[in-house]
Amino acid sequence: MERTLQNDLLIRAALSQPTERPPVWMMRQAGRFMPQYWEIKNKYSFLEMCKTPEIAADVTMLPVDLLDVDAAILFSDILVTAEAMGGDLSFEQGVGPRFSNPVRSAADAAVLRVDCLDKLEYVADAIRVIQDRLNGRVPLIGFAGAPFTILSYLVEGGSSKDFKRTKLLLNNEPELAHTILQKIADVTVSYLNMQIDAGVNAIQLFDSWALALSWNDYRDFSHAYNKYILSNIKRSVPVISFCKGSSVFAPLMAEAAPDVISVDWNADLKNIKHILPDGIAVQGNLDPFVLYADKPVIREKILQLFERMRGEAGFIFNLGHGIMPDIPFDNVKYAIEVVKEFKY
Template sequence: MTREFNDTILKAFRGEETDYTPVWYMRQAGRSQPEYRKLKEKYSLFEITHQPEICAYVTRLPVEQYDVDAAILYKDIMSPLPAIGVDVDIKKGIGPVIDNPIRTRADVEKLGTIDPESDVPYVMDTIRLLTREQLNVPLIGFSGAPFTLSSYMIEGGPSKNYSKTKAMMYSQPDTWFLLMEKLADMVIEYAKGQIHAGAQTFQIFDSWVGALNAQDYRTYIKPVMERIFSELKEEGVPLIMFGVGARHLALEWNDLPVDVIGLDWRTSIREAREMGIQKPVQGNLDPTLLLSDWNALEERTKQIIDEGKNHPSHIFNLGHGVTPDIKPETLKRLTTLIHEYSKK
């Protein structure tokens, strides 16, 4: 590496004092970058992730362009599912589509296990390439959470109300809990593989779990998340929990053995602190503000940084991911603002 390793974000994840507020952006690698769009003219998402040199390039590109304090591995939460027997494709304009949706206990029993080094060696090779040769900032590994993964597996694709998923949860609890355990096994092994390959921190995306109320979360989801984070805690890297529209679950997450609570834009850092969350928090600019005028974006960004300074620790991020219509130069300018303003 030509530059000194920047571990600022690792300190913030651990709740330690930092010289400035570190920042990374969910979906920072990909859709908004012209270099990526050019690659997508030739390769599909899965084809990119199967080629470590290209995947590493896409992963590190936002670090070089925006000067963010962490890279997040370029891949999809669907990436490990083929290894356990799920036939999934990412279709343009739709998202993940699964041709063999889960309907019965027999479907769940057919699901296999994952060995990251043999089943997704290209993911492990990409991590090793990045962390040993290319990055001067930490690499964040990630996985989808059992509820979010199961919602695609049961619905057969994206859903607005998760009716089939909830129906299985309520009417076939034995099948549901078996599915949760099988997915937990996969998430744990997949995460450990990424960490052992070199990922220095790990985020669990439970993107759609906000569709559940707190009582159902405690009954049907929280036990399996407790198991996942308890086992990953032994790996010694910071663990981040994130979901969308899940303000009502923030205190449930706070009970889990996680290090960092990710907030979407619906819950301010001040509100999270007033709720009783004292763990480091990550977030939480509404991504649509990146499409507004600079004055509005600057004002909200400074407000979030100021609230973060009154919290034990804060990592700046978006309240959800970068969208394709966001300009790379806006993200670069925003990163500079975050770094410079938070030093004052």
Template structure:
């Protein structure tokens, strides 16, 4: 085996709907700007891409939150837009503005020219996966990730973040066949990218459909869900060490379509803070073919005092309901997370309160 044996498999067990002694917890964007040590490392790197493309720095910042908190998983430090960057769109990050593409794709010629990129252009990501996995030394599992085909398309057409998605939706409604062509390339690129992360050492992979929730009913199924399914169908089932690799899908704003997402060929569905966990459990978490659920506390809860954070953690755990405790069978399981990424303004000590509350309260629920 090229990597150290895993010492804490709680997260992976929950992904497979196996009983655990506590509810595992990790946080979206847990390696990020709310940590002063991250800010210091980014300053050394000179820029976000300088950080993301340097294997040593990417390893360092991935491990920083684990050195502070007893989290149950690490997630690769990278960005969802590395794939379109490798397609030649020219990604940059301007201070205070977020990501931007120098060459957005908005017409037939630009979209027809798109292809699955040479994965050697993303070698820095896969080298970081292997480096992080080795540095973890079996402490917790490592999650790899990508943006969904639809979410990548939003950035690729808009050229940056958007408040109204006018350009990408104009393309979708006026030239649906052209949008399908873009999404097909994206789906095959994402699958290839995630498979390379798995080969490099990722022990679970997550598809972030960050902007699926901006679509209308019907459009979501045709332009987002179908292409997430296309990604999942192509993914490797075993990791570099021969162990099975669970697949997580998170659609922000996707609570309306949980029943549709139950049919996805994945193990875990992430939900945002608008979703009632008890209802989600009844729709997708129970019975044969059920999914593990991941989420879903509002990230802004972390601005409340620690005592209130503990109260809100209790609400989430109670909403999910009675934990699955039979070690011999599979059943409904919950992975505690935020309903979206952590804010850069979050007090680090409040994260400590959250993690301690999840571990302590969830153990008490199983006693």
């Protein structure tokens, strides 16, 4: 059911249309810095939360109700696609995601399923529940993990500081890497199209570990597949492309023709905007660590960014990466109030 959005700031900014002020949402906004999140998390495992549409909707709604952000983002995880393909996924407290069956050989890659959308139907169900709850209040952002980032988790068997196994695969067995990446890309196209059909208003592709790559490796093993995804999904909603490393890779990212590039905090946002083709918006790029600071500092840093971006069409305020779990909730709330007071 198509609902008219009461607040369409995010959509307008994503399409480089004029807005009264920058829209605001924050990566990981429905998460561990909220006491209300822990009230839910203490009752269920992380995967139970993701796979139970009503609970996923409860968590998705928390920042909308408590922070009054300009967009909701689906509560899920980038690794659900890898699990659907056959990864044995678990989340360990203090360790993070683990795959007990890492993908390190042609035989491992051969058993990865591409026809696995049925295993992700709970995500479409959650989207429908969330949209009923939102009832047009703000847009809902869906998302997926980009193929290189998903590959790194599958190959390493979890998180990694140096991506040694992944880089060995890229260097020693590039054909095998491309085989796995293509499978992930095909699943991601189907998965994002399912989210679009279920009713999300925008999508974001997360390439969280792209910064581990050299320019040439990013081009061949990441960008090529992100471009494939953006060329094959239904472009009926705005698409945001995020990678840690966008301050370096933005010119290549633009070649995939996203509507928005989400920029990390290492770059001057206006400079990035000006090297991008007309019509590509930018998102970002406050250093999340600013949110630990005193409130006058938070205000000053946000307004500094806004003055820098004044007069630029196509700007969504966000962090350069996700909120850390121990950032004070009150500081996040204050930051959003500062954004909402601003007028161009």
